[in-house]
Amino acid sequence: MQVKVVIGTITFMLTMMIMGFAALREPARLEKFSHAFEGRSIESGARIYAGNCATCHGVSGKGEECYDTGGNQIGCRGLPLNYAPLLCGDNSDRTARMNAMNWASTKDAFIESVVAAGRAGTAMPVWSAQFGGPMREDEIKNTVAFILNWESDDLCSEPVVTFDWPATAQGLVDEFPDGDAANGEALFVSYGCSGCHGVPDGSIPAAVGPDLSNIAVDGATRVDGYSAAMYVYESILDPNAFIAEECPTGPCLGPPSAMLANFGERMAENPQDMADILAYLLGE
Ligand code: HEC
Ligand code: HEC
Structure with missing residues (x-):
């Protein structure tokens, strides 16, 4: 009887220790998991981008190098996406491009809304199935994650060159x-x-x-x-x-x-x- 109680107590304490240890490690494990998830999302977005967006926005999103399906270089037809005015935001998360477009919400939402709904009257197509396009919600999110991932210290520390164009x-x-x-x-x-x-x-x-x-x-x-x-x-x-x-x-x-x-x-x-x-x- 005594022995059973002792064994029971020890088992209980061991269980608590293991669980407690696991609980302590949980935030680290979650973070690792979400990094891995983010990584996979960006990778999948990269594939979608290469197959659907690069012909108009350029292979590296700079609006410079575009190829047709035969591999011939053609003129790009879309705005650059990998550039500071779109990606480099201030702390309220609004970038120069959003101000120019009168966008009041966040950067992520700006990019996601254009990708999902396209831009009427321009060559930018609708992509989300919600609006009759070919892509699922998760595919849209992954593509947006890939674009946002271009934001970097290098990109955002480049000086922005402007020029006052003469009126005539x-x-x-x-x-x-x-x-x-x-x-x-x-x-x-x-x-x-x-x-x-x-x-x-x-x-x-x-x-x-x-x-x-x-x-x-x-x-x-x-x-x-x-x-x-x-x-x-x-x-x-x-x-x-x-x-x-x-x-x-x-x-x-x-x-x-x-x-x-x-x-x-x-x-x-x-x-x-x-x-x-x-x-x-x-x-x-
Ligand atoms: C047929 C050409 C074409 C394709 C394909 C295309 N785009 Fe576009 N995209 C455009 C054009 C043109 C614009 C600029 C529209 C305008 O004048 O406002 C644009 C604008 C955008 C913008 C807004 C940029 C800004 O600064 O306002 C985003 C974001 C974008 N495209 C993402 C994508 C993604 C992601 C894909 C692939 C899933 C894609 N585009 C495929 C032509 C294209
Ligand atoms: C994404 C496609 C596209 C690109 C790239 C583009 N244009 Fe245009 N351009 C158009 C369209 C469409 C029109 C007609 C609508 C309008 O007047 O804005 C036009 C109109 C013009 C006109 C007026 C034509 C007329 O008959 O009245 C000129 C001039 C012009 N573009 C010059 C240029 C030059 C120079 C470049 C490169 C620096 C350029 N475009 C790049 C699509 C484009």
Whole structure:
């Protein structure tokens, strides 16, 4: 009888010790588990991204390197996603891009909402099954986790370069008088203009935006009082200011325009690029 009580007591104490120990380790185990879960979610998001998003946003999300299904490099058609204005937020979790888009909620919700619902009137498709797209809720979440994972100290400590664009095309020409048309031709491809507008010499037909082969003449007829140079200049900086009528697939949609609205930001590092593209398109 005595022995049984002693054994019982010891067993009880041992059980309590083991359970207590397990309980102490629980937070660490949970953290490890959630890291592993997050890792798997990002990995799965990476696969989804490569298969569905890279053709428009670029292989590394920089809006620079895009390929068609045959492996040929093409112009990107989507905004960069792996860049500071979208990902580098202040402590209230709002980034420059969200302020520009008047978004009041968090960064995660901003990205998730665009991925889920697409952006009407632009090339960005709907992805969530909830809105008739091809992806499940968990697939959307994994893709968003993959995009958010691009935020890094390196990315967010890069200085943001800005440039005050002159109000008129003439103002730009005064500042950069030597537009180089040959370089403009190369830039027209590397900025991705040709991905939508084709190449004005006709070697690649326009697909999304108007054919620009005659814009040096037509450009002067679009907006009262604008020269062709002024019109093209404004079209690049602010595609929504005026929506052209005829696109290759029918009437152009917008506003918002299907043309990306971030060329002013992208050319801020090198405003001479704008002068070169104008020289190319206007044949000067
Ligand atoms: C057919 C081209 C195309 C595909 C494919 C595409 N996107 Fe987009 N995406 C765009 C365009 C164009 C925009 C910019 C729309 C605009 O002008 O506001 C955009 C915008 C976005 C934005 C908002 C960026 C911002 O700063 O406002 C996110 C996030 C995004 N896409 C994620 C994705 C993800 C994730 C996928 C894959 C599941 C994807 N996109 C596939 C064309 C595409
Ligand atoms: C994602 C596709 C896309 C990209 C990339 C793009 N555009 Fe456009 N662009 C359009 C569409 C669509 C329109 C017509 C709607 C409008 O007027 O905004 C347009 C309109 C224009 C117009 C006015 C055309 C007219 O007939 O009135 C000019 C000029 C122009 N784009 C120049 C450029 C240049 C230069 C680049 C590269 C720096 C560029 N675009 C990049 C889609 C694009």
